Amino acid sequence: MxxxxxxxxxxxxxxxxxxxxxxxxxxxxxxxxxxxxxxxxxxxxxxxxxxxxxxxxxxxxxxxxxxxxxxxxxxxxxxxxxxxxxxxxxxxxxxxxxxxxxxxxxxxxxxxxxxxxxxFASLPADRAERALKDNSGGWDSMMSRLETYLAQG
Amino acid sequence: MAVPELFRALGDPIRLEMVQRLSDGAPCTIGAVSAGLGITRQGARKHLQVLADAKIVFLEAHGRDVLVQLDPSGLDRAKQYISDLQLRWDRRLEALQRYLEDG
Known part of the structure; x- marks a missing residue:
């Protein structure tokens, strides 16, 4: 992929x-x-x-x-x-x-x-930044892992 | 429409956490993917079904349990969406042109 x-x-x-x-x-x-x-x-x-x-x-x-x-x-x-x-x-x-x-x-x-x-490609990073700022967790690490996952295909 | 479905499916903290737990690509049981999230097994299945409908995860019966795994077709669908989007913007811009030139 x-x-x-x-x-x-x-x-x-x-x-x-x-x-x-x-x-x-x-x-x-x-x-x-x-x-x-x-x-x-x-x-x-x-x-x-x-x-x-x-x-x-x-x-x-x-x-x-x-x-x-x-x-x-x-x-x-x-x-x-x-x-x-x-x-x-x-x-x-x-x-x-x-x-x-x-x-x-x-x-x-x-x-x-x-x-x-x-x-499109930076959706994860944008959301991660907000998640960090909001201190809501979840998105930031999830998105970076998802990116890694998708990059490995 | 891959991207909106992805948005909607991922736009929930519980489902995001589930995807995070699956993000190394290894299959997980429903119990493992939902442990400590404060939801029932029934609730977990509902969330996982949303992710499965958006083709973010696979659900696979495994004996009495169900194994959950990330679905790599998600990115392919996102790519297809982007190429379709070019045609849609062309149609919209043509509508703008018609409005300004004929209106």
Whole structure:
């Protein structure tokens, strides 16, 4: 068994619209619902924890990690939760999560939207750090052992 | 969907502790994997079934006992999930493009 887990994925698309409009489409709760979740509860301001509602699949909390108007928008979530019936409504930062980043660049044709989701391979380390901080035990040593186990394959 | 299932299955302190006890790869009895966790044998079986459903562990009858072992297919499923995720993000970005160009 191959021992490594890819840490991130990157996709991109060029949209015939100015950066300002693209930024609104990804960071305004009233616009993001036009192409992504069915509904958003709460704001998408920096540091907020809105819920993305994916209808029959349920809701998931996201944590808005960075907002740089017209250039960059990033949030943390539980990857894949938009396709899991029931969703997850606990605190997103209580579980291992991934970082979703949108970077916008001007191009002659409009705006290049670069999407990156990362943290797949570092899920264990992130969670271990929190577990140590929370002094709750369990995760830290479990995850390091799990990593070792998976690496040995 | 491997990764969300992993999250959900591992998002419990008792199940995490069980996985930790199994992490050297050696099979364990239900008694050994649940000792000192303050749960009944019935409770232990329920937790182990969640881990088995998420393909994190195997459960194997062994005489009157059940042996529990980590399932190495978990990582393979996580990898498959990541490659599927690329297609899903492509679909989402195309939806963004349609909204901005046609909306």
């Amino acid at each position: 191959n021992s490594t887990l890819q840490d991130s994925i990157e996709r991109q698309i060029t949209v015939r619209a100015p950066k300002e409009r693209v930024f609104q489409a990804i960071s305004d709760p009233e616009q993001i619902v036009k192409w992504f979740p069915d509904a958003v509860e709460g704001s998408l301001d920096l540091g907020s924890r809105p819920y993305f509602d994916f209808g029959s699949y349920g809701k998931v909390q996201v944590f808005v990690e960075a907002v740089e108007p017209n250039d960059y928008f990033a949030y943390r979530w539980l990857t894949g939760c938009d396709e899991v019936p029931g969703g997850y409504t606990g605190d997103v930062n209580d579980l291992a999560n991934t970082l979703v980043e949108f970077r916008l660049e001007d191009t002659p044709d409009g705006t290049l939207v670069r999407l990156k989701e990362s943290g």
